[in-house]
Amino acid sequence: MVRVSNNLIGILNFVTFLLSIPILAGGIWLSTKADTVCEKFLDKPIVVLGVFLLLVSLAGLVGSCCRISLLLWFYLVVMFLLIVILFCFTIFAFVITNKGAGEVVSQRGYKEYKLGDYSNWLQKRVSNPKNWEKIQSCLIESKVCQNLADANVKESVQQFYNQNLSPIQSGCCKPPTSCNFTFVTPIEWTKSNTTTFTDSDCTTWNNNDLCYSCESCKAGVLQNIKSQWKKVAILNIIFLIFLIIVYSIGCCAFRNNRRDKNSYPRFKGYP
Incomplete structure (x- = not known):
């Protein structure tokens, strides 16, 4: 029986996989078609983000749906690192934007x-x-x-x-x-x-x-950066809560994979 946590992780990562395609395509388009310094400044971060989302979502999707524990373990490690990085960045953003006003x-x-x-x-x-x-x-x-x-x-x-x-x-x-x-x-x-x-x-x-x-x-x-970073920090908090929920579901899916693997019947004469 397919477990709920595996289904949820599969659906979430399928949606993320679909989102990564236009992001990656947009980054590639900017790198080849952009004319201004500002536009070209954005191409590399967008391409990196697109590739990152593509690989991580594929790992989570295949790991949860095909019950491949190694891929799901990789997915959880990356998710954990992402949560830590976002948490540190949010604290950093609040600290450095605390000073300054018109x-x-x-x-x-x-x-x-x-x-x-x-x-x-x-x-x-x-x-x-x-x-x-x-x-x-x-x-x-x-x-x-x-x-x-x-x-x-x-x-x-x-x-x-x-x-x-x-x-x-x-x-x-x-x-x-x-x-x-x-x-x-x-x-x-x-x-x-x-x-x-x-x-x-x-x-x-x-x-x-x-x-x-x-x-x-x-x-x-x-001052403009400060205002924008304040908004980004607030969005990061919301995103962090979402990531923690997804990470928890991923842990359940990983535990289900291990449990199903250990529950396979073992025949006499086989280890």
Whole structure:
């Protein structure tokens, strides 16, 4: 008689196997067809994820349905390691995103961000020239600042000040408020020739390259990462609960396989 736990593991892994096919196909498509740095950055992780899901789901599917204990044992070991890794990553995500928040600016609808407010680990990631070059390319390719300007081309300075800008728009598309530049458009500002700047971002800003090389832009990216990682950490907790349930069912299926193997009738003269 086929046991319930074996059936459940078989169904779950069959669904996972079907999901791994479009994921793997998407990764292969990106690696061959992607044109931008941002798209090519995603191809390898997606291919690895697709291959991983494909192999693990096949091991769980064949191991549970064909009663092959070795494959099911491999499946359980991988699942256990995945649970441990996800648990550690979730704790890590909460710890490194615990610091940092936007500062309210007087008479402004948006907040501004400072790099020093975030965890040292995150600061080191964006301060690395190679990392920031890739991030900067993605920001430019996404046209986040140009889209802001196009959407508000006829806007007055007060209307712009009242906007609720995203962290990246606030940090990368305009100079810090402390610079006291004169507003022309959302991405065009006039510097004062007589002002001595205390903020290095004020000297970094120019109307051609905007503030993509500013500390405030890096802080805006970190604020965006922080928000996304918080959501990912919460989803990880839900996924961990699901994985623990699946792992428990897998343990039952493995025990059933061993029990069925040991219950085969033994004939006299055979070990």
